[in-house]
Amino acid sequence: MTPEELSVALRGILTEAVDAGELSLGTSMIEAPRVERPKNRDHGDWSTNVALQLAKKAGMNPRDLAAVVAGRLTAIEGVAAVDVAGPGFLNITLEAASAGGLARTIVEAGREFGRGRSEAGRVVNLEFISANPTGPLHIGHTRWAALGDSMRRLLDATGAQVTSEYYINDAGAQMDKYGASVLARARGQEPPEGGYPGPDVALRAAEVLAARPDLLDLPEDEALEIARDLGCTAQLAAIRSTLDGFGVHFDVWFSERTLHEGGAVEKAIARLREQGHIVESDGAIWLRTTTFGDDKDRVLIRANGEPTYFASDAAYYLSKKDRGFTEKIYLLGADHHGYIGRLKAIAACAGDDPDVNIEVRIGQLVDIGGERMGKRRGNALYLDDLLEWIGTDAIRYSLARYPADSPLSLDGEELRKRSNDNPVFYVQYAHARAAGVARLAAEDGVRREDAFDPSLLTHPTEAALLAILGDFPRVVAQAAHLYEPHRVARYLEGLAARFHKWYDECRVRPGVVDGRLEETTDLHRTRLWLNDATRQVLANGLDLLGVSAPERL
Known part of the structure; x- marks a missing residue:
């Protein structure tokens, strides 16, 4: 069971509880609650603070609301236990088969795993x-x-x-x-x-x-x-x-x-003049950007009739707006701090909301x-x-x-350096190792399609590996929303560490016991699903960073 599936299940439970008269949340739409990994794995597989978020609206004590949700959530297939902790947190433990089923979900989703719709509806121009x-x-x-x-x-x-x-x-x-x-x-x-x-x-x-x-x-x-x-x-x-x-x-x-x-500069000045933000002084044409927080007004046309770079900036912003980009993101160098105020002032003069329609980031x-x-x-x-x-x-x-x-x-x-002290090598090596496991497993006749029994994935390193795999969609969504790719990189390093630990503890290929090759079992086949799921998430994450996922190193 993925965190997205748990979130949908929780929303359904809240709706059912309202319909049954157990909760009163008014007529507002119930959004899918956020589900996250607890910091302490002893607290379960997943956690949500939905009871704390809705308690005031429901007019209930958070723990009482959490108890209502926990009672219904326990009955969901795949959920082993739900505990109410602290002021009203819900800690959810999944059945082994339900937790392990994530491996097959990832493999079947392939390159699509981790992709979502959290930023759907945004029309963005990203300039860098x-x-x-x-x-x-x-x-x-x-x-x-x-x-x-x-x-x-x-x-x-x-x-x-x-x-x-x-x-x-x-x-x-x-x-x-x-x-x-x-x-x-x-x-x-x-x-x-x-x-x-x-x-x-x-x-x-x-x-x-x-x-x-x-x-x-x-x-x-x-x-x-x-x-x-x-x-x-x-x-x-x-x-x-x-x-x-x-x-x-x-x-x-x-x-x-x-x-x-094309006359865009002249047209931009005319539009800004119509909106009342143009002033003429000392023979020059100025944009009154101080009205919107800039430290000084900016010259658009010099007294000699020559346009300034700022005039081009204004015309360019309006071009982006006219091309239908509701959001304009500027990624600028370290020497461009002064551009933040003036670009936001252009947005305001153009009738946009500087807090919504423009984002300026300085590297x-x-x-x-x-x-x-x-x-x-x-x-x-x-x-x-x-x-x-x-x-x-x-x-x-x-x-x-x-x-x-x-x-x-x-x-x-x-x-x-090709060493584990080099983070990119460390992550790429994890992918290459997973690819190698799959190649050697095929040589040994271990095939995914012959069996998948997620209830067999009971080793502690398997639980830890499945936990971090399930967190990938959340990490991607958060990194996109905050414009912070480093969250994906650090996630991949954590995933690589758990995979290497699992590799050391659990065998995908049959081993040799007393000089004889073990018989291939469903555990080997199911572990191959987990190996390939890890390989897929590593590849997907590296692709988001524009980094290759080598099959061999």
């Missing part, structure tokens, strides 16, 4: 990375690349309609400087003052020359425009290639330039040290270098293990 197309992705972008993609996977797994989006900052003075830098390199010259000196600019210049051999013969203005546009296109292609290697894919690549070329700095740091190009550590040095799985998992709002320092050489 959004690096300027003036150079390669570096370590500063890597954390949100890993976490942002994992958040997308979690929201999708829990029923949200989520679109991942990369905002291409391809407008403004920075792009003109980039174009001038590309053109200078194409001419064999150093970039101009304030330009981009990185070695990647020379690579882009070579690509631009290959596409336009006549570049150096063109008038200056035309050559600059071509160098800028083709250089940007080439750099974006390099960024996409890097992200592909990191397992990160975006549904939408949105160009800032389209906001200007703290991360650094990765180790033996190969001296081989980096200058003082920049690029994502391509990290992938070559450490690998996608180790980087993504290690970044996913920690909350984004905490500074993080990792050791690259430690992440490369």
